[in-house]
Amino acid sequence: MYNVFDIVLGEEVMKICFMCDLHISAYEDTLQYKALDFAIDDITKKRPDCVVYAGDVTCDGNGEVYKRFINRISRIGIPFLYIPGNSDLRDPRYLADIKSLSSPCVNKMSDITVFALNDCDRCVSESDIRALDLADGESIVFMHHPIINLSEPSREQMLKWRESHPETMLFYGHKHRSRIDGFDVALQSLDPDKAIGENPCITYYDTETKELVPVYFFSAVPADLHKYFGISCYNVDEDIETAVNYGLKNLELRNSCINADLQKLTRLIDRWRKLGGENLSIHLPDISYSGGKAVVDENLEKYIELSNILGANRFTQHVPKVSVKTVREGELVLESIAELLSSYLNKTEGDVVIGVENMHMTGSESADETRRFGYIPEECLEFMQILSEKCRHKVGINFDIGHARNNAPFSQTYQIGTWMAMLGRHIVGYHLHQVNNEGFDKIKNHLAITEIYGRLISFSSFFRNWTDGVINKVPVIFEIREKDGYKQTLDTFNRYKSRNVFDIHSHTYYSNCSEDDPHDSIKAAIESGISLFAITDHRHGIKDRVKEYVSEVRALAEQYKDRIKILCGIEIATLPYKFDPNVKDVVGECDFCLVEHIDMPESTVGENLFEFCKSLGIRCGIAHTDLFHYCDIYGYDYLEFFKKLANAGIFWELNVSYDSTHDYREHGYVKDFMKDESRIEIIKQSGVYISVGFDGHDHRDYDGNRVHETYDFLKRNNIKTIDEIFGGYKK
Incomplete structure (x- = not known):
């Protein structure tokens, strides 16, 4: 017999928050824990009726970590249902406990039943399958694996159940990417290391509307990242030419340079430097x-001589090729290796930076002391420290992200995010490449990066840690062996570099409805990859502080000019009790103004929009207003009205606000417009410029993903956007 858990709710309609695949470790300084904090904060503010976790709490089956997670979510005070996933079974010490730490299968919540299928070992119990016969079209089922990944006979039994219950909502995790197939929903991972196809997120589900709303732990490609790019030269002539063509400031030479024509190589390096090259490794x-x-390669002396000739200022050195057993049982093994290596490195004529690079497990090794040293962060740091004591140069870590990922079984405990948290301030360089699963537990390294949220390496955590300052901003070397791999990779990132994402509607403590420090607002925008940002406080909130307001925003623009472009705007309310009849006398020092409330019957502007905007003598935009509805009010022809807007230099805002200040309400006119091909065509034909505004009042609510998605929609549809007028941060 199965257990039934009763949760009493006040309404039949439920809002459920789904989470899965966070993969937290015992190391609490990782980005995974920040993602968890983000989720808890969002849930605490939005108060759904229930929280559901669909498996893979931990990365390595640590039972104490699993219990810690359950306790943290439970403290929110919202009904919480959960099941373990396959990664939660990785530690035999806790396996039995974790398998038992699961919600009951049947959970009655008023008129809705939520079924929790504990399929962590790819099996569904006979009693749970029988319980599923109670499911109906209003029920919800969640499990960790998709049905197709279950073992027999569970797979066949669940497929039969699905045939007989085709309209029961089924949610699952495990795939690390979102997908909707009828009534089957694959949930996006919350793990920044492994979220595929898009940023990590939690997902809210409304049982009445069946609407799914993802809320992203957003990590944009950092605006300054491109300045640090470089490539590792497997083919000297071709790869240096690629570096020149793409304007790369960093270059790494490899063993192929030793036997290259020295005069030709010198000319190539000189040309690269004249065109902007800076760091040669x-x-x-x-x-x-x-x-x-200790034993060095017979050509090491040549490498050092070449570095002096070419003026190299960096070296990359793998961790020593020695077993852990030899290091631990021998006497001063690492010290003798560092001593010999330093005797060569100290022959360099100038100051150089040395990066000790992490290595990874190979198919022929066992995960014991017979393996090579340097597969975990502690070992890399150990050798780095010893080498720094022997060498006169700066020594740090050259972090190879692909090596950290292709490192089973250590990659289970030491995820990419864990490496970055442990090594962050010691990193002096990076090697980036994608890896691919070749089957039979074999992973191939050094592949092109064709998508930033890839199947085995999602660079979301790298971007976020870079922006947050957890890891150092130092050369990022792509290390790719595929033909045309560098072109594919650089073109992938250049697509993001060319984007000029903007948000020109935000509020700070100059508005009555906000307490935000503008520094916090700006930093939230930078973290979200915004290139052009505007502070647009309310005129009626600023009152007699206009000069102070403008002066502060201009100072902020100067302070942050190397990271983002800041504009000074002002929002003008046109309701009688908020309207300032002398507003035209105070807006002139701003870059633009936003006009609101014009569609309301009591607006002081109403149908006199064009006359009012002209009287201000400054570029105007219409904020959070359905202008198609405005046309209906006054009987205007849509196309003629928007053409008139364009001719008057007035832009229209798509307001993507979704925050606690506005009770998480969305503007329906934006969603309606984005789905209406005829209205999209009218906007294109009219030539009117469109802006995007999150209308932020609290930086903690800022959702950059909503801004990015709307920006991409506008560019995809070839609609004129306001950044074409105001420009943006030059990357």
């Missing part, structure tokens, strides 16, 4: 330990 050969002593 040389990837040194492995240093090993054999016969009780």
Whole structure:
């Protein structure tokens, strides 16, 4: 017999928050914990009726971490249902406990039943399958795996159940990417390391409307990241030419440079430098330990000589090629390796930076002390420290993200986010590439990056840690062996570089309805990859502080000019009790103004929009107003009205606000417009410029993803956008 858990709710309609696949570790400084904090904050503010977690709490099956997570979510004070996933079974010490830490299968919530299927071991119990016969069209079922990934006979039994219950909503995780197939919903992962196709998120579900609303732990491609790009040269001539063509400031030479024509190589490097090249690195050969002593490659002396000739200012050095067993049982093994290596490095004529690079497990190794040293962060830091004591140069970590990912079983405990949290301030360089699962537990390294939220490496965590300052801003070297791989990778990132995402509607403590410090608002925009941002406080909130307001915004624009472009705007209310009849005397020092309330019967502007905007003598935009409805009120022809707007230099705002100040209400006119092909065509034909505004009042609510999605919609539809007038931050 199955257990039934009764949760009493006041209404038949439910809002459920779904979460899955966070993969937290015992190390609490990782970005995964920040994602968890983000989710808890959002749930606490929005107060759904129920929170559902669909498996994979932990990365490695740590039972204490699993319990800690359950306790943290439970403290929110909202009904919480959960099941473990396959990654929660990875530690035999906790396996039995974790398998038992699951909600009952049947959970009655007023008139809705939520079924929790504990399929962590890819099996569904016979009692749970029998319980599912109670499901109807109003029920909700959640599990960790998609049905197709279950073991037999559970897969066949669940497929039969699905045939007989085709309209019961079924939610699952495990795939790390969102997908909707009829009544089957694959949930996006909350893990910044592994969210595929888009940013990590939690998902809200409304049982009445069946609407799914993702809320993203958003990580944009940092605006300044491109300045740090470089490539590692497998083919010297071709790859240096690629670096020149793409204007890359960083270059890494490898073993192929040793036998290259020195005069030709010097000319190539000189040309690269004249066109903006800055940092030249040389990837040194492995240093090993054999016969009780350290052994260097026979060509190491040539590498050092070449570095002096070419003026290299960086070296990349793999961790020593020596087993963990030898290091732990020998006497001063790492010290002797560092001593020998330093004797060569100290021959360089100038100051250089040395990056110790992490390595990864290979198919022939066992995950014990016979493996090579340097597969976990502690070992890399250990050698880095010893080498820094022997060497006169700066020594840090060259973090290879692909190596960290292709490192099973250590990648289960030491995820990419864990590496970055542990190494962050020691990192002096990066190697980036994608990896791919070749089957039979074999992963291939050094592949092109063709999507930033890839299947095995999602760079969301790298972007977020870069922006947040968790990791250092130092050269980012793409290390790709595929033909045309560098072109594919650089073109992928250049598509993001060319975007000029803007948000020109925000409020600070100069508005009565906000307490935000403008620094916090700006930082939230920067973190979300916004290039052009405007502070637009209410005229009736600013009152007699206009000069102070403008002066502060201009100072902020100067302070942040290397990260984002800041405009000074002002929002003008046209309701009688908020309207300032002398507003035209105070707006002139701003870059533009936003006009609101014109569609309301009591508006002081009403149908005199064009006369009013002209009287201000400044560029105007219409904020959070359905202008098609405005046309209906006054009997205007849609196309003629928007053409008149365009000719008058007045822009129209798509307001994507979704925050606590506005009780998480969305503007319906924006959603309606984006789905209406005829209205989209009218806007295109009219030539009117469109702006996007989140209308932020609290930086903690800022949802950059909504701004990005709307920007992409406008560009995809070839609609004129306000950044074409105001410009943006130059990346």
